Amino acid sequence: MLMVYVASPFSEGDRQGNVERQNAMANVLLNEGYLPFSPLIMGDAMEQMQPRMWEEWMEACYGWLSRCDALLRLEGESVGADLEMKEAARLGIPIVFNVAELQALEGQ
Numbered sequence: 001m002l003m004v005y006v007a008s009p010f011s012e013g014d015r016q017g018n019v020e021r022q023n024a025m026a027n028v029l030l031n032e033g034y035l036p037f038s039p040l041i042m043g044d045a046m047e048q049m050q051p052r053m054w055e056e057w058m059e060a061c062y063g064w065l066s067r068c069d070a071l072l073r074l075e076g077e078s079v080g081a082d083l084e085m086k087e088a089a090r091l092g093i094p095i096v097f098n099v100a101e102l103q104a105l106e107g108q
Contacts, residue, residue, distance in 0.1 A: 003069050
């Protein structure tokens with residue numbers, strides 16, 4: 001089962017909508033037989049309990065990402081998600097933009 005990191009906007013635009021969109025994709029991935037990692041699920045809940053610096057969150061995200069098999073990038077402007085893509089590329093982790101690309105990657 002491939003573990004897939006979902007990267008998408010968080011603080012740009014509608015924050016709650018961004019969290020819900022990432023969670024919806026995580027459900028799609030789970031339904032398709034993947035093990036999704038949605039950093040916004042954890043980050044949003046934890047941030048409400050104890051605010052942290054953006055750099056702390058990015059460091060945690062890089063740690064989670066390093067354990068994943070692929071990164072799925074949802075559309076939308078996001079400095080953090082763009083940096084996560086750069087880190088995935090540096091680590092040799094494949095980057096996809098939809099479930100069909102993920103399925104094609106798995107079929108290789």
